Amino acid sequence: MTENKKIAIVGSGLIGSSWASLFLSGGYKVVLYDVGEAQLQTSLKHVHDNLVKLDEKGLQRGVLTAEEAFRNVSTTTDLAEALRDAFYVQESTIETVEFHVKIFAEMDALAAPETILASSTSTIPASQFTEHLKNRERCLVVHPVNPPLFLPLTELVPAPWTSESTLHTATTLMTSIGQEPIRLNREVLGFGVNRLQFAIMAEAWRLVADDVLSPEDVDKIMSAGLGPRYAFNGPWATTHLNAFGIRDYWKRYGPGARRVLADFGPTPSFEEEHVIEKLERSLNASMPLDSLKTFMANREESLAKIAKLKKE
Numbered sequence: 599m600t601e602n603k604k605i606a607i608v609g610s611g612l613i614g615s616s617w618a619s620l621f622l623s624g625g626y627k628v629v630l631y632d633v634g635e636a637q638l639q640t641s642l643k644h645v646h647d648n649l650v651k652l653d654e655k656g657l658q659r660g661v662l663t664a665e666e667a668f669r670n671v672s673t674t675t676d677l678a679e680a681l682r683d684a685f686y687v688q689e690s691t692i693e694t695v696e697f698h699v700k701i702f703a704e705m706d707a708l709a710a711p712e713t714i715l716a717s718s719t720s721t722i723p724a725s726q727f728t729e730h731l732k733n734r735e736r737c738l739v740v741h742p743v744n745p746p747l748f749l750p751l752t753e754l755v756p757a758p759w760t761s762e763s764t765l766h767t768a769t770t771l772m773t774s775i776g777q778e779p780i781r782l783n784r785e786v787l788g789f790g791v792n793r794l795q796f797a798i799m800a801e802a803w804r805l806v807a808d809d810v811l812s813p814e815d816v817d818k819i820m821s822a823g824l825g826p827r828y829a830f831n832g833p834w835a836t837t838h839l840n841a842f843g844i845r846d847y848w849k850r851y852g853p854g855a856r857r858v859l860a861d862f863g864p865t866p867s868f869e870e871e872h873v874i875e876k877l878e879r880s881l882n883a884s885m886p887l888d889s890l891k892t893f894m895a896n897r898e899e900s901l902a903k904i905a906k907l908k909k910e
């Protein structure tokens with residue numbers, strides 16, 4: 599997509615090393631920046647494992663094999679060196695406003711004026727940490743969904759001053775590595791993914807708190823019902839197909855939906871101890887804490903199969 603193929607990853611933890619793997623697989627050169635050599639060595643191992651996983655599952659993002667792609671990664675603990683000649687930076691560090699203000703000020707000072715500065719932040723709108731930067735029009739949020747290797751959705755969230763060309767380049771870059779970017783027209787708390795996710799979690803919480811459903815059965819509503827349906831059609835396409843078109847759906851079911859929504863309780867604090875205990879008893883029995891890594895790996899396997907199926 600561009601002559602300059604160097605991308606800098608600032609913060610090479612779980613999300614940073616996933617981004618690195620996707621960019622490398624797509625044919626880009628990647629430099630990982632982090633605070634210590636030990637972290638960088640661990641990240642390199644994760645990047646290599648990720649590239650092998652993509653290969654094994656037939657989910658590479660370009661023409662390179664894992665070993666060919668891995669030759670294009672380097673590491674540094676020097677931020678200036680990481681940003682030198684990069685056309686795009688993906689920051690994936692610590693989820694606090696204060697730290698974002700600090701690291702974006704440093705990156706704004708060090709990077710060439712046209713280099714795009716993207717943040718993976720899940721919750722902090724870019725306007726909260728880019729307002730006073732010299733080149734703030736090149737900043738935005740590019741928010742992945744975990745695990746990014748197998749969930750292609752990526753939210754692009756501009757600050758009010760993010761330029762059209764920044765959004766265009768970020769969209770083109772994401773598409774070039776097989777991600778599926780969506781673009782918010784303006785900043786809202788939680789962006790799109792977490793607004794929908796927290797709406798579901800609030801009602802899931804109330805159903806357990808009010809002893810209407812067990813935690814297992816709430817999970818089953820998603821895993822055996824709504825989840826598979828939504829894997830191929832989102833809520834709008836689903837309503838369109840569940841009646842004779844979307845207008846017909848809301849004519850039939852709108853009054854029912856209004857009655858149900860009016861019956862919802864208040865927003866939970868998510869701190870009610872009796873609910874946490876109930877959830878913990880259920881989850882720790884089915885997925886013991888000392889085996890979580892195995893369950894995470896199983897989840898990844900299942901998501902990879904869905905990603906493969908959707909690709910086909």
Ligand SMILES: NC(=O)c1ccc[n+]([C@@H]2O[C@H](COP(=O)([O-])OP(=O)(O)OC[C@H]3O[C@@H](n4cnc5c(N)ncnc54)[C@H](O)[C@@H]3O)[C@@H](O)[C@H]2O)c1
Pocket residue numbers: 608609610611612613614631632633637689690691692693718719720721741742743744
């Ligand atoms: N984990 C998720 O599910 C998920 C999903 C989407 C977005 N995100 C966002 O991605 C970002 C990173 O999350 P993560 O899960 O990868 O966290 P993580 O803890 O795995 O990684 C954070 C990395 O930042 C590094 N770091 C710490 N201080 C630093 C500094 N001063 N300079 C450079 N690097 C520094 C750490 O060494 C570590 O490698 C967060 O903003 C998070 O909200 C996370």
